[in-house]
Amino acid sequence: MAILDSQGRLFGRFSLIDLGAGIILVAAIAGIFLSPTLTTSVAQVTGQRQALQVDVMIRGLTAKNPTALFATIEKEAKTNLIIRNQPYGQIDLVSIQPLPRSVLVPQPDGGVKALPDPRPEQAYTSDTIITLAGQAQPTPDGYVLGNVKLKVGTPIELEGKDYRFGGSVIDIRPVQP
The missing domain is CATH 1.20.5 (Single alpha-helices involved in coiled-coils or other helix-helix interfaces)
Known part of the structure; x- marks a missing residue:
């Protein structure tokens, strides 16, 4: 044959x-x-977790009443977190710190002063730092939260019943027990 x-x-x-x-x-x-990447991600999920606080900067959030919106968010005490378009789940909300809106005003002596922004439309816009707390996996090159590396500059979205807005990470702090 x-x-x-x-x-x-x-x-x-x-x-x-x-x-x-x-x-x-x-x-x-x-x-x-x-695949070695599959075994690495499985190893990361099963490792030790560490308490972490993350500061997120929200710039130019526009709402009819930003103060009332932040009071509602703070009362809920939890928010849904989306990191780089990957849903993480719920995370604890530690604090909300609104930042003052100011404008630079030239002075007669040639200097510059930062004064509160007098424009009426700025009453609807807010810059804010929101502090979140959760459990993350420490790795040699940072922290992994929900299988996504979390670093300063990482885009994050916060979502709740009445809101969804984005910001970026400005600080990551491990919480010591």
Whole structure:
């Protein structure tokens, strides 16, 4: 019996194209399950967790009554967290610190002073620092929160019943027990 017949089949049973496709499929499945990145992420999830506080800067949040919105958020004491478009879940809200809106005003002596912004539309805009607290996985190059590395500058969204807005991380502090 010939190894290849007239139709290109191996030993009269297997097509060379089907055999090649089968080998590629087995290699792809093996690559998925034996990938080193998969074992690394599983190891990160099962490791020790550490209490962490994260400061998030919210710039230019526009709301009809920012003070009432922040009072509502603070009363809820928890918020849903989205890190780099990956939902994390609920996280504790520690504090909300509104920042004053100011404008630089040139002085007659050539200096500059920061004074409260008198524009009426700025009453609807707020800059705020929000402090969150949760459990994170420490790694040699930072912290992992919800399988996403968390570093200064990481974009974050906060979502609740009546709000969804974004900001960026400005500080990460481990909390000592």
